[in-house]
Amino acid sequence: MIKSVCGYCGVGCGLEYDESKLIGDIAYPINFGKVCSKGVSELVSIQTPNRLLRPQMRKSIDEPLALSSWNETIEHIANKIKASQLEKIGFYLSGQLLTEDYYIANKLGKGFIGTNNVDTNSRTCMSSAVVAYKKALGADFVPLRMNDIFKANLLILVGANTAEAHVVFHNQIKKAKKEGLKVVVIDPRRTDTAQIADIYIPLKAGSDIDFFNLISKRLIDEELYDKAFVEQYTNNFELLFNKFKRLPVTKMLKRTGLTQQQFDDFFELYISSQNVITAWTMGLNQSVQGVDKNLALINTHLLTGKIFKEGNGPLSLTGQPNAMGGREVGGLSTMLAVHLGFDEKSIKKVATFWKTDKIQPKAGLTATQMLKGNLDVLIICHTDPIYHLPNRTLNERRIKNIGLVVEINAYENSETGKFAHIRLPSAPWGEKEGTQTNLDRTITKQEKLTRISIDCKPDWMIFQLLAQKLGFADAFNFANPKEIFEEYQAMTKLNPYMDIHKADYDNLSLEPFVWGENIKRFLTSDKRGNLFFVENKLLSEKTSLQYPFILLTGRTRDQWHSGTKTNLPTTLLKFKPLNFCEIHPTDAKEFDICDGDLIEVSSIRGKVSSYAMLTPNIREKTLFIPISNRDINYVTNDLLDMESFEPDYNHSAVKIKKVQL
Ligand SMILES: Nc1nc2c(c(=O)[nH]1)N[C@H]1C(S)=C(S)[C@@H](COP(=O)(O)OP(=O)(O)OC[C@H]3O[C@@H](n4cnc5c(=O)[nH]c(N)nc54)[C@H](O)[C@@H]3O)O[C@H]1N2
Ligand SMILES: Nc1nc2c(c(=O)[nH]1)N[C@H]1C(S)=C(S)[C@@H](COP(=O)(O)OP(=O)(O)OC[C@H]3O[C@@H](n4cnc5c(=O)[nH]c(N)nc54)[C@H](O)[C@@H]3O)O[C@H]1N2
Numbered sequence: 001m002i003k004s005v006c007g008y009c010g011v012g013c014g015l016e017y018d019e020s021k022l023i024g025d026i027a028y029p030i031n032f033g034k035v036c037s038k039g040v041s042e043l044v045s046i047q048t049p050n051r052l053l054r055p056q057m058r059k060s061i062d063e064p065l066a067l068s069s070w071n072e073t074i075e076h077i078a079n080k081i082k083a084s085q086l087e088k089i090g091f092y093l094s095g096q097l098l099t100e101d102y103y104i105a106n107k108l109g110k111g112f113i114g115t116n117n118v119d120t121n122s123r124t125c126m127s128s129a130v131v132a133y134k135k136a137l138g139a140d141f142v143p144l145r146m147n148d149i150f151k152a153n154l155l156i157l158v159g160a161n162t163a164e165a166h167v168v169f170h171n172q173i174k175k176a177k178k179e180g181l182k183v184v185v186i187d188p189r190r191t192d193t194a195q196i197a198d199i200y201i202p203l204k205a206g207s208d209i210d211f212f213n214l215i216s217k218r219l220i221d222e223e224l225y226d227k228a229f230v231e232q233y234t235n236n237f238e239l240l241f242n243k244f245k246r247l248p249v250t251k252m253l254k255r256t257g258l259t260q261q262q263f264d265d266f267f268e269l270y271i272s273s274q275n276v277i278t279a280w281t282m283g284l285n286q287s288v289q290g291v292d293k294n295l296a297l298i299n300t301h302l303l304t305g306k307i308f309k310e311g312n313g314p315l316s317l318t319g320q321p322n323a324m325g326g327r328e329v330g331g332l333s334t335m336l337a338v339h340l341g342f343d344e345k346s347i348k349k350v351a352t353f354w355k356t357d358k359i360q361p362k363a364g365l366t367a368t369q370m371l372k373g374n375l376d377v378l379i380i381c382h383t384d385p386i387y388h389l390p391n392r393t394l395n396e397r398r399i400k401n402i403g404l405v406v407e408i409n410a411y412e413n414s415e416t417g418k419f420a421h422i423r424l425p426s427a428p429w430g431e432k433e434g435t436q437t438n439l440d441r442t443i444t445k446q447e448k449l450t451r452i453s454i455d456c457k458p459d460w461m462i463f464q465l466l467a468q469k470l471g472f473a474d475a476f477n478f479a480n481p482k483e484i485f486e487e488y489q490a491m492t493k494l495n496p497y498m499d500i501h502k503a504d505y506d507n508l509s510l511e512p513f514v515w516g517e518n519i520k521r522f523l524t525s526d527k528r529g530n531l532f533f534v535e536n537k538l539l540s541e542k543t544s545l546q547y548p549f550i551l552l553t554g555r556t557r558d559q560w561h562s563g564t565k566t567n568l569p570t571t572l573l574k575f576k577p578l579n580f581c582e583i584h585p586t587d588a589k590e591f592d593i594c595d596g597d598l599i600e601v602s603s604i605r606g607k608v609s610s611y612a613m614l615t616p617n618i619r620e621k622t623l624f625i626p627i628s629n630r631d632i633n634y635v636t637n638d639l640l641d642m643e644s645f646e647p648d649y650n651h652s653a654v655k656i657k658k659v660q661l
């Protein structure tokens with residue numbers, strides 16, 4: 001029997017593999033034997049006909065791909081890199097990579113090639129939370145754990161559909177409810193998650209800042225905030241106090257679409273709850289004001305002092321299995337490594353550790369800027385930017401301007417593959433080993449369960465081959481993931497609060513390691529949390545007579561994003577439909593649309609086909625299409641938050657029409 005962990009979502013459930021069967025690990029401290037449909041079927045996808053099994057190359061994307069050898073292909077990439085200017089080389093990584101893959105790619109890009117254009121799909125996912133945690137708490141640090149819900153009295157889930165996106169955590173919420181936890185769900189859709197809520201708040205999309213400011217204002221006006229905590233541990237209270245005096249309360253409430261009674265009912269529960277956790281995901285992060293939304297939420301915890309205490313705090317629910325590990329290693333172009341930035345002191349520390357003088361002193365391009373960067377070489381690994389970036393038509397045009405597009409993937413049916421000059425086959429979950437950090441700082445280990453298919457290689461090895469070909473063999477001579485992890489562990493010592501060096505690689509699959517458990521204070525230089533005054537600036541795309549609906553996008557329980565692994569003919573999955581458009585019956589009637597009708601939803605940028613799903617569970621003039629519809633991003637807008645550079649996926653103005661058959 002081999003113990004491993006699931007490689008899908010940020011919960012990070014423990015699995016046991018026995019005689020080719022996967023089951024939940026009862027002894028594992030995160031899931032205690034529970035798993036969801038995706039976890040148990042991890043192995044099914046290894047054996048699909050969609051696997052990418054050999055390196056392939058072509059001169060132009062108009063030609064078919066031809067088989068090539070590893071040596072020839074890696075040499076071709078290395079030559080292109082050598083002939084390029086540093087700022088014209090980019091690495092587009094993924095929160096689904098293992099820590100060791102991430103470490104090598106970051107070390108190669110930022111440390112040895114000398115380009116800081118090393119970023120990840122996490123930019124589209126939780127970069128708003130990263131920036132907000134840093135601004136408010138002083139570091140990108142999740143100050144509580146999932147199991148704190150068993151110590152809390154109230155859990156507020158805002159813009160998070162745990163029933164579909166963090167399934168096993170959702171089961172735990174249900175369990176905690178039996179022990180007295182109250183749950184509030186804030187979402188423009190009455191989701192499956194909302195079905196378990198004590199109070200469901202049908203907020204209008206895009207009005208979360210108003211909602212959290214209403215809470216903070218009321219706390220201040222009625223002197224219900226924690227004065228001693230605010231005085232001793234926070235900055236900027238005076239500013240907040242003065243600004244809040246002039247807030248247009250009636251207008252704000254109107255923007256949320258809630259009645260005074262709805263807000264008052266919530267506030268009564270809120271203020272009578274001793275221990276409060278607020279958890280959020282894409283409903284807040286993916287926004288042109290994603291950082292501000294996070295800050296408005298964190299303000300409520302700083303004002304009430306409900307942070308760094310058992311059962312309290314702002315809990316960002318990271319989506320991908322190792323987005324956290326990526327953040328720690330330095331997988332974002334806006335940081336260097338181990339949470340260090342591009343200041344002179346940090347660069348010196350990292351350069352000395354890596355024994356290099358190539359590190360550039362400024363942040364690189366973000367994932368959301370990479371395709372328009374006129375790059376010579378873009379290496380894309382474990383992610384599908386053409387599928388996932390907003391305003392797809394534009395991206396399809398832009399990617400064609402890149403001299404060499406290299407895609408490293410374990411499956412051949414991605415959307416980006418259509419634009420790649422080189423495709424390299426990697427070994428997926430089950431064929432490789434390495435570590436990942438789940439959403440609450442728990443470092444776990446995936447184990448190799450079967451042999452590697454034909455010509456595939458683990459991602460770290462592909463980056464190492466390239467590094468060696470580029471002449472950096474001395475710095476890239478790792479024999480296995482354990483050696484990489486141990487070098488990374490030594491590196492974490494450069495950052496005093498990172499105690500990852502205490503973990504034991506060999507023991508991780510039996511006993512995961514939780515880093516940062518002793519951090520019970522703000523990590524700012526003055527050890528105080530920062531309050532920020534933020535306002536809803538209404539910067540998202542606005543509806544009009546021509547485009548009268550707001551389109552929301554998000555997850556379905558049994559599908560993993562583009563579905564290269566989960567949307568398979570042979571799969572055990574697909575319990576839930578994958579292409580539907582939730583629409584309120586009143587709106588459907590206006591457009592003469594019946595349940596199941598084929599419809600077309602379009603924005604000024606493009607269109608997508610879907611099937612109408614009539615439901616009173618969505619607000620009027622709001623639509624929802626899941627991202628299991630691969631064409632979704634032809635429609636979405638490409639506005640970005642100017643601090644986190646995260647897209648505004650949930651607020652596109654669209655129109656709808658029935659397709660006449
Ligand atoms: N089954 C499955 N699970 C997954 C994934 C998957 O592909 N499939 N992906 C993983 C990843 S990478 C991520 S990031 C997470 C995402 O996890 P979640 O963010 O929980 O999932 P989503 O469905 O994207 O969106 C959450 C909710 O935000 C709501 N929302 C939209 N706009 C607003 C708004 O303005 N305000 C508020 N309050 N709510 C709003 C939507 O209606 C939706 O119900 O899921 C992870 N888990
Ligand atoms: N409209 C809209 N767009 C969104 C979102 C949204 O909510 N709405 N959410 C955004 C978010 S939060 C996210 S995280 C992104 C997700 O977007 P993507 O990261 O593009 O989605 P995936 O389908 O998970 O892509 C992972 C790729 O890795 C490949 N792969 C699987 N295993 C391996 C392996 O071991 N090695 C390698 N090299 N490749 C492998 C898979 O075949 C797949 O092509 O989408 C973003 N885009």
Ligand code: SF4
Pocket residue numbers: 006007008009010011012013031034035036037038039040166167168169
């Ligand atoms: S909840 Fe997440 S980590 Fe757990 S089995 Fe499901 S997909 Fe895997």
Ligand SMILES: [Mo]
Pocket residue numbers: 124125126319320
């Ligand atoms: Mo994500």
